[in-house]
Amino acid sequence: MADSSFPVSDLTRLRRRHERGRFDKATVYDILDSAMLAHIAYVVDGQPFCTPTGFWREGDCLYWHGSSASRMIRKQSAGLPVCVTVTHLDALVLARSGFHHSVNYRSVMAFGTARMVTDASEKLRLMDAFVDRLYPGRSRDIRPPTEQEAKATGFVMMPIDEASGKIRSTHVADDEDDYTLPVWAARIPVRQTLGEPEPCPRMVAGSAMPDDLAIFQGGRALDETLLEAYHTTYPA
């Protein structure tokens, strides 16, 4: 990568809690590549919308999709400024004062101008890429996308102009005077994990889980699994 960090700008400068800021691409991209969903903010006639959606990254560009009919995609076809935010919740932090209650988290805000992908063959490529980003090798195993499906699917791309990460990963942090109070204070970890796969009831007998998907085993952390899947499909 030519630049290994994002510039700190008026959009991404942290107004407070500077120690939580992360601008190096390695950290920002790990937070993005560990996530299934992003929340995408965009503006239509002055009204903000915040839409949760699946997304993924190729290089310095984010992609997401939805039906060509959805409001978000139609409005973004002209090229709209958007903010794509990804958040992982890692712990609840119960302090000795309300003021110092907190959560541990890893988040990224990425800014750029989103545009529709219109090229038909690029859309077919992206349909496979999205599946493979999540589930390595899966586009080989499933029924290929049809032209009609590609038409019905709107893909949006957003080159990342600016991005910043934010991480809180410490323990309870109270005012010095408060540590003597007889108050129970703790960090409670939060994990997002996979359960045991529930096979489709109509599956053809003998259709086994492919070896490529063995990483999706019950009990594993979703973020670690998605990051491993990402690096399998997009090696460094």
Place this chain on the structure above:
Amino acid sequence: MADSSFPVSDLTRLRRRHERGRFDKATVYDILDSAMLAHIAYVVDGQPFCTPTGFWREGDCLYWHGSSASRMIRKQSAGLPVCVTVTHLDALVLARSGFHHSVNYRSVMAFGTARMVTDASEKLRLMDAFVDRLYPGRSRDIRPPTEQEAKATGFVMMPIDEASGKIRSTHVADDEDDYTLPVWAARIPVRQTLGEPEPCPRMVAGSAMPDDLAIFQGGRALDETLLEAYHTTYPA
């Protein structure tokens, strides 16, 4: 409640997947009250921002907070249109075609005009309310907020003008012709759970977890725990 459903409007009407829409307050509020974090979209000089933050509900109003110095709060003091979105990820859905890959989720988009809370005593009340919404009874046990902390904390309130929920909770749903393909297809549940509490290393000896917080036991689902906590502090 006078009205048990939100009206369907241009903001909240689903353009597609109408069967996923939920407009009754009971469903919309359960989705909100089960969540720790919301993503809040707002606009500053045409630029959208999407900020993850802790929040909670009182009646038909949402509240959230942050340092008075944060960009979001400063800009919202004038009363800004915002969109507050909450999303729970419940499962990954691996179908026999890329087109029908999906996720199970519960989400809410709530729209309204956000305003700063300026009354000093109301701010002190909200500091306790936020802690108690998450951790029933905790404001009794901890060091009370100071006037200086209340000054440094900006609270934003947003009466909910409109809101809509969206839920996908079904299994793999493929094109009829594709069910005969010898492809492994499955739903993989995703759960966000609490780990065992990690006591603050500087805790005064003998400070035990209060009975009120026993619901935060390791292994429990975060959404169920937060909903139970909510109803303890805000009985129906």
